[in-house]
Amino acid sequence: MDECIDGWLAGWLAGWLAGWLAGWLAGWLAGWLAELAGWLVANGETLRCAETVEPLQPLNVTSRPLPEVPDEGVLLRTLYAGICRSDVHFIDDETKAGNNNGLGDSFKGAVLGHEICGIVDVIGKEVPADCPLKVGYTVIVYPWRGCRQCEACSANESHLCENTAGGATDIGRGGEHVGGYSTHVAVPEWTLLVRVREAIPPQIACLLPCCGLTAFASITKARPNLECAVRMRGRANLLVIGTGGVGTWTTLLVKCVFCDKNVNVICADVNAARLEEAAALGADDVIEWDDAADVDEIVATTTMGGYNKMDAVIDFVGTTRTQTAAFRSLHHGGAIVAVGLYGGQVALPVRSLVAKSVTLHGQRVGSVHVLRELVDLLSSQRPQKYPMVEYFGLDDINSALDKLRKGDLKGRAVLQFST
Template sequence: MKRLEIPKPKDPMVVRTFDTIPSPPEGGVVIKTAFCGICHSDLHFVDDEWIIGNHDKITCEEMNPRLQYPLVLGHEISGIVHAIDGDEKDDLKVGDRVIVYPWLACNNCDFCATDFPNFCYGPSYSIGCSGSNGGYAQYVTVPKKSFVLKIPDTIPLDIACMLPCSTLTGYNAVTKVKPTIEKFIKLQGEATLLIIGTGGLGLWCLQTARASLPKGTRIICADINQSKLDNAIAHGADDCVLWDRSLSKDDIIKLTKEKGNNGSIHGVIDFVNSSTTASQAMECLCKGGAIALVGLFGGTVELSLPLFAFSLHEIYGIAIGSINQLRELIDLVANTKLIPPDITHVSLEEAPISLMKLKKGQIAGRSLIKF
C-alpha cells in the first residue's frame, strides 16, 4: 500500500510504501481509493498555518489539538468497499461504489447524533484533516459504516469524490440563501445571486444553484481572473463582473450592482471570504439580502451595527454541510445534468506539484489523485 504523507509540519511530502493493507476497525470499513480530490484547504496543513484575523496566523495544531503528524491528507474520497467489520448488510457490501463523509466531529454528542456535526463543541475529528489518515493513500479506514454512502452507477467515481466537500459546501451555501432568493422572486418575480470566486467550489456552486433555485434567479459571478469568469459563463452563469484590482471599491460595487436585476443583488456566496471580498459583497447587497461566507482567506470586516440592523441583512457562516445534505446532493447529481468543473487527473507522486500549482492559482477547476 502506498500513501503520501507530511512527516512533520512544513516538511516536504513523501510517498511511503507499506506491506499490509489496513483492517477495518470495530464497526468500520476499509475503502480502496479510486479518486481523491486535492482541496485548497489541504494547503493549510502543508503550510501549517491558518489566517484567523488581519493576517494573524496560528499553526494547524493550535487550530485543532487532535491533529498529529505524520499526516495523510485527503478528505474528498471515492472508491470501492474493500472490507467491512462484521456481517455485510443490504445497505453496504464489499464491492460497492461509495464516497466517504469525512466530517465526523466528536461522533459522541447530541449534535453528531442528529445530523448537526458542524455544531459540535467537541474536538474535531475529520478524515484527512485530524484524527484519521485520508485519501492520499490507496486504502482508507472509516471508523463507522454510516459515514460511507453508496453512489449510483450514473455518477462517475471522479465526479463522486468531489461531492463530500467542494460540492457539498457550495450546496449548503445555496440552501442558506435560497429562502431569501425565493422571497424576492415571490415579491418581484426575479432575483440575483452573486457568486464570488470561480474556482472549483464556485463552479460547483453555480451548478447546484442553477438546479436548486427557482425560475427567475439570475446568477452572476465575480473574480479577479477573466479566464475563470469566461469558464463560469461556459458553465451557465448569466453574466460576470471582473473585480479588477486596479478599480476602486466604489467602482467595483457600482459595476456589480449594474449586473443585477433592477440594480439589486439579493444573495451572495463568497468563496474567497477576505476582508476585501466580504466588505464589497455586503455593500452590494440590497435591503433584506443574504450573504453566505465560505472561503478561508482570512481577515476582518468592520460593521456599522445600526446600519446592519436597518439593512435587514442575513449573514451565514458556511462550514461544509451535513450528511443528510450529502444524501440530497447525491440524488441531485444523479438526476440532474450538471456540468462539473474541469477535472485533471494526477498520480499520487504528482500531488505535491498540484498542491503548489493550486497555491499559486494555476489550477482551473479541480485536480484529483487517480489510483
C-alpha cells in the same frame, strides 16, 4: 388438463430454482470476496500512501500494512481523491488556518485527503445485516466525523462538533484517520458512507463531500431570500464572489436547484480565466473586478450603479473588502453567506443591517443528510458539464500541490488510483 398443470408446475419450479440459485451464488460470491479481502489484510497486504514528513517539505510516498477493518466500518479501495486547498494549509503548517496551535509531533506521518470516492472492499463484522452497503459498491466518504459524543454529533450534525480541534477526529484531516492520499481507507463507521450510482462519475463524486457540499449548503442558506425575491419581483439575483473550485460548483448547483431559471447567477472575480469557466457552467453574467478598485467602484460596477442589486451574496473570498462590497450590493431582505477564509473583519453598520433586514450566515461544509440530498439532486439532474478537473497519480502528488500553491491548476486537482 393434467399435462397443463404438470407443465405449469415444472416451469414454476424451474424459475424458482433458478432464482434461488442465482441469489445463493451472488451471496456466496460476496461473502467469498469479503473473506479474501480479510485474508489479504491479515497476511501482510500493503497500501501505498503519501504522508507528511516536515512542514513545507514534499510528501513522502511510501508503503504501509493494510489497516484492520473497523468493526462498525469498512475498508475502502480508493478510486479518486480530491486535493483541497486546506490540505496545503496543513502541509505548510499554516496553523492560523486551522487550530491556531503548533502541530508539533502530530504533523509527521499524517495522511491527508478528505474528498474520497472508493469501492467497498471489506465490511466490518459488527455492521448490521440490514446495512444497505455491499462489497463492490461505489461510495463517497463523509469526512466530518466529529467526536461522536457531543450533542451535535448525536444529532447527526457532526460538522458542528466543537470537540474536534483542527479536524483531528475527522477523516483525512491530519489526525489518526488516514485519508484519501492512500490506496485504501479504513472508515470507522459505515454511516459515514454515501452510495453513488452510475449517474455521477466517481472522479466527480470524490469532490462532493467538501467542495460540492460546501457549495450546496451555502445555496441552501441563501435559498429562502432568493425565493422571496422571486415572489416579489419574479426573479432573483445571486452574486457569487470568487470562482475557484467551490465558486464554480456553486454556479452549477444553483442551476440544478432552480430549474425554472428565475434565479440569475452573477459571478465576480479578479481572474478572467476563472470567469470563463463560470460562464461555461451556466453563469448568467460575469464581472471582472479590478483588484485595485475601491469598494465604491466595485459596488457600482456590480449593481450597475444601484439599478441591479443582489438578493443574496455567497462570498468565497472572505475579506473585509468583499464582505463590505457584498453588504452594499444587497436589496432589502437580502442575505450574505460567508464561506471564504482569507481573513479580515466584518464591519457593517448596525442601523443599515437592521433597516435592510439583511441576514448574515457563516457556512462550513454541511451535514451528512445534506450530502445525501446533493447526491440525489445530481443523480436526478444529470448535469451535462461539471467543473474542470486535472488528474494526478499518487507519485505526482507533490507536483499537484505545487500547482495548487501557484494557482496553475486547470480546475480542481484529483488523485486518480488504478482500478
